[in-house]
Amino acid sequence: MPVLVDSFGRVATDLRVSLTDRCNLRCTYCMPPEGLDWLPKPELLTADEIVRLVRIGVARLGVTEVRYTGGEPLLRRELPEIVARTSSLGAEISLTTNGIGLARLAGPLAEAGLHRVNVSLDTLDRDVFVKLSHRDRLKDVLAGLAAADAAGLTPVKVNTVLMRGINDHEAVPLLRFCLDRGYELRFIEQMPLDAQHGWTRAGMITADEMLAALRTGFELTDADPAERGSAPAELFLVDGGPAKVGVIGSVTRPFCGACDRVRLTADGQVRNCLFATEESDLRAAMRGGASDGELADRWLAAVRIKKAGHGIDDPSFLQPARPMSAIGG
Numbered sequence: 001m002p003v004l005v006d007s008f009g010r011v012a013t014d015l016r017v018s019l020t021d022r023c024n025l026r027c028t029y030c031m032p033p034e035g036l037d038w039l040p041k042p043e044l045l046t047a048d049e050i051v052r053l054v055r056i057g058v059a060r061l062g063v064t065e066v067r068y069t070g071g072e073p074l075l076r077r078e079l080p081e082i083v084a085r086t087s088s089l090g091a092e093i094s095l096t097t098n099g100i101g102l103a104r105l106a107g108p109l110a111e112a113g114l115h116r117v118n119v120s121l122d123t124l125d126r127d128v129f130v131k132l133s134h135r136d137r138l139k140d141v142l143a144g145l146a147a148a149d150a151a152g153l154t155p156v157k158v159n160t161v162l163m164r165g166i167n168d169h170e171a172v173p174l175l176r177f178c179l180d181r182g183y184e185l186r187f188i189e190q191m192p193l194d195a196q197h198g199w200t201r202a203g204m205i206t207a208d209e210m211l212a213a214l215r216t217g218f219e220l221t222d223a224d225p226a227e228r229g230s231a232p233a234e235l236f237l238v239d240g241g242p243a244k245v246g247v248i249g250s251v252t253r254p255f256c257g258a259c260d261r262v263r264l265t266a267d268g269q270v271r272n273c274l275f276a277t278e279e280s281d282l283r284a285a286m287r288g289g290a291s292d293g294e295l296a297d298r299w300l301a302a303v304r305i306k307k308a309g310h311g312i313d314d315p316s317f318l319q320p321a322r323p324m325s326a327i328g329g
């Protein structure tokens with residue numbers, strides 16, 4: 001089987017599929033309070049088109065992990081159907097979500113064949129949640145997390161972006177909360193992918209700062225690096241283990257050398273990197289009558305030209321035109 005390999009020899013086996021660019025939160029590191037100009041419906045891939053492309057990825061191109069994301073993937077009505085139709089292909093199927101609606105959907109998604117979820121939770125404080133996301137939905141997120149755990153969508157992982165002066169005092173309580181419930185918490189460095197282009201390197205909480213904050217409450221030791229593979233999260237044992245906490249240092253501790261990712265946007269564009277400047281239009285090809293083999297060939301060509309890394313520190317770095325919510329995080 002041909003594989004999605006780039007010119008540096010990295011093989012993309014992890015397909016991240018954005019199901020929609022819409023969202024019911026407005027996290028300040030992601031999009032403005034008024035929202036964005038969402039993609040028009042006819043431009044979105046249909047459920048049939050998504051299933052066809054995922055099948056091509058898994059059956060013809062060596063994809064072994066499929067993650068549905070967005071925008072907010074739980075807003076896509078056909079999510080359980082898409083999971084059901086792709087879960088028999090043999091790849092691991094996971095979901096990254098803000099958790100709103102998961103209280104209702106965790107059971108049906110598990111039944112449809114979803115293996116696990118990662119839920120974003122930046123704070124345990126209702127007022128901070130409102131400040132950070134411009135919506136009063138903390139209760140729904142917490143209910144979604146509990147439902148995911150109860151439905152066996154495990155290991156449940158939690159994603160937290162720390163923001164200076166907003167939630168950076170919550171590193172220790174958030175870890176305590178996750179340890180108590182058996183969730184694997186990962187702290188994330190903010191990347192220049194917000195729609196407002198407001199990111200600054202100085203404003204970002206670094207992985208070193210996160211670790212220093214955590215060490216005020218816990219003893220951290222390096223986990224076995226062999227376990228990491230191509231995962232973005234660097235893991236640390238908490239108080240001797242076995243519980244772990246992760247740090248995703250995309251900016252100060254980049255992991256691009258081991259990158260195994262490729263993305264499909266909600267409007268059917270292949271992106272070989274979060275920070276890609278070029279996309280390959282599978283939707284137009286598909287709607288123009290391309291065969292599975294022709295689509296696979298386009299996909300292979302798109303991955304071949306992946307750059308070595310994100311280049312955030314290069315003087316010539318330009319933030320991509322698409323924000324994270326429209327790329328698929």
Ligand SMILES: Nc1nc2c(ncn2[C@@H]2O[C@H](COP(=O)(O)OP(=O)(O)OP(=O)(O)O)[C@@H](O)[C@H]2O)c(=O)[nH]1
Binds near residue numbers: 188
């Ligand atoms: N630089 C970089 N960061 C990424 C990439 N994918 C995800 N991230 C970061 O990692 C965070 C967590 O991503 P998730 O969607 O939970 O996926 P994951 O951590 O790869 O998933 P697991 O397999 O469960 O560990 C995101 O919020 C991003 O900030 C990527 O391709 N490149």
Ligand SMILES: C[S@@+](CC[C@H](N)C(=O)[O-])C[C@H]1O[C@@H](n2cnc3c(N)ncnc32)[C@H](O)[C@@H]1O
Binds near residue numbers: 072
């Ligand atoms: C874009 S969201 C999509 C899925 C879902 N809406 C959610 O929030 O989990 C996926 C992940 O990207 C993260 N994210 C969003 N903007 C980011 C940024 N500028 N830098 C780093 N991570 C970001 C979020 O915290 C979330 O964990």
Ligand code: SF4
Binds near residue numbers: 025026031
């Ligand atoms: S990070 Fe996720 S939940 Fe927050 S605004 Fe972006 S897409 Fe929505």
Ligand code: SF4
Binds near residue numbers: 255259307310
């Ligand atoms: S920034 Fe690009 S190359 Fe680096 S890990 Fe993410 S997707 Fe891969």
